[in-house]
Amino acid sequence: MKKIGFTTTIPVEIVFASKNIPVDLNNIFITSESPYKFLEYAEDDGLPRNTCNWIKGIYTAVMKNSVEEVIAVTQGDCSNTHALMELFENAGVKVHPFGYPFGIDNAYEYLKNEILNLCKSLDVDFEEVLKYKDRIDLIRKKLRYLDKLTVQGKVSGFENHLWLVTSTDFNGDFERYEKELDDFIGEAEARSVTERNIRLGFIGVPTIFDDIYQFVESKGVAVVFNEVQRQFSIPSVSDDFIQRYIDYTYPYDIFKRVEDIKAQIADRKIDGIIHYVQSFCYRQIQDVIIKKSLDVPVITIEGNDPGNIDARTKIRLESFIEMLSEKKV
Numbered sequence: 001m002k003k004i005g006f007t008t009t010i011p012v013e014i015v016f017a018s019k020n021i022p023v024d025l026n027n028i029f030i031t032s033e034s035p036y037k038f039l040e041y042a043e044d045d046g047l048p049r050n051t052c053n054w055i056k057g058i059y060t061a062v063m064k065n066s067v068e069e070v071i072a073v074t075q076g077d078c079s080n081t082h083a084l085m086e087l088f089e090n091a092g093v094k095v096h097p098f099g100y101p102f103g104i105d106n107a108y109e110y111l112k113n114e115i116l117n118l119c120k121s122l123d124v125d126f127e128e129v130l131k132y133k134d135r136i137d138l139i140r141k142k143l144r145y146l147d148k149l150t151v152q153g154k155v156s157g158f159e160n161h162l163w164l165v166t167s168t169d170f171n172g173d174f175e176r177y178e179k180e181l182d183d184f185i186g187e188a189e190a191r192s193v194t195e196r197n198i199r200l201g202f203i204g205v206p207t208i209f210d211d212i213y214q215f216v217e218s219k220g221v222a223v224v225f226n227e228v229q230r231q232f233s234i235p236s237v238s239d240d241f242i243q244r245y246i247d248y249t250y251p252y253d254i255f256k257r258v259e260d261i262k263a264q265i266a267d268r269k270i271d272g273i274i275h276y277v278q279s280f281c282y283r284q285i286q287d288v289i290i291k292k293s294l295d296v297p298v299i300t301i302e303g304n305d306p307g308n309i310d311a312r313t314k315i316r317l318e319s320f321i322e323m324l325s326e327k328k329v
């Protein structure tokens with residue numbers, strides 16, 4: 001049984017079916033005791049200071065032997081991953097490339113091929129993967145329920161973020177994850193609902209900040225939507241394993257994401273959006289289209305280092321919430 005790391009969400013059922021342990025490298029970095037040390041390590045090894053810190057964190061997670069092999073998503077995620085893959089190969093780490101069909105006409109066939117290639121690379125039969133799909137689907141259904149409880153006000157935006165973001169690898173053990181999820185849902189169901197006047201959504205890559213949810217929610221607003229984290233949990237209800245990874249919006253173009261965000265804004269009655277962007281990330285450019293496309297106010301918050309949000313960001317968020325409150329009166 002090997003630990004197999006990955007750079008962003010992949011069809012994790014394949015790794016479980018191969019009897020290996022999936023490890024989301026982003027989570028290793030951000031949940032480590034000292035994420036700063038990960039950044040220092042990467043910079044000492046020569047990674048440019050003006051590279052996204054998630055990339056530095058992933059680099060260090062692999063170089064410090066957190067995993068034995070890596071699945072690198074070379075298409076549909078982050079252009080930096082190409083160079084990372086080369087660094088890992090150069091260091092003797094086995095890399096399995098995987099690509100989402102970005103901008104490709106016959107997307108379904110392309111993705112099917114990528115999935116079958118990954119199965120081959122991990123030496124697992126696709127039929128076996130489908131058995132794991134059926135088992136893991138029970139957990140995905142519970143995550144959709146947890147997301148509903150968030151909209152109802154029984155689960156906080158931060159709790160929603162944590163559960164959905166860790167569903168990329170189910171913390172390496174889906175049975176234990178499910179048990180903990182059952183306990184959490186039981187506890188959340190028993191909570192009483194606190195009415196909040198303002199309902200916000202987070203969109204964009206998961207934040208590197210530790211305390212942004214706590215800060216925002218302490219101002220009396222409810223965070224009822226985490227766009228990318230929800231996508232990481234593969235919310236598509238298609239029974240077709242390939243199709244659900246086509247429905248997954250994150251690795252594709254911004255227009256597919258905007259369509260999903262708009263539908264969620266309407267369903268969840270969201271008053272405003274916090275668009276989180278990471279310093280030095282190409283996705284920041286998409287902010288232009290997001291602001292033009294959404295019908296609710298959007299504030300863009302940029303983060304670079306792990307840790308707490310700075311005073312300027314706090315003031316901007318407070319003003320945004322105040323503006324939304326005034327609009328509601």
Ligand code: SF4
Nearest residue numbers: 052054078205278281
């Ligand atoms: S935040 Fe942007 S630049 Fe950083 S790893 Fe993610 S996609 Fe790449």
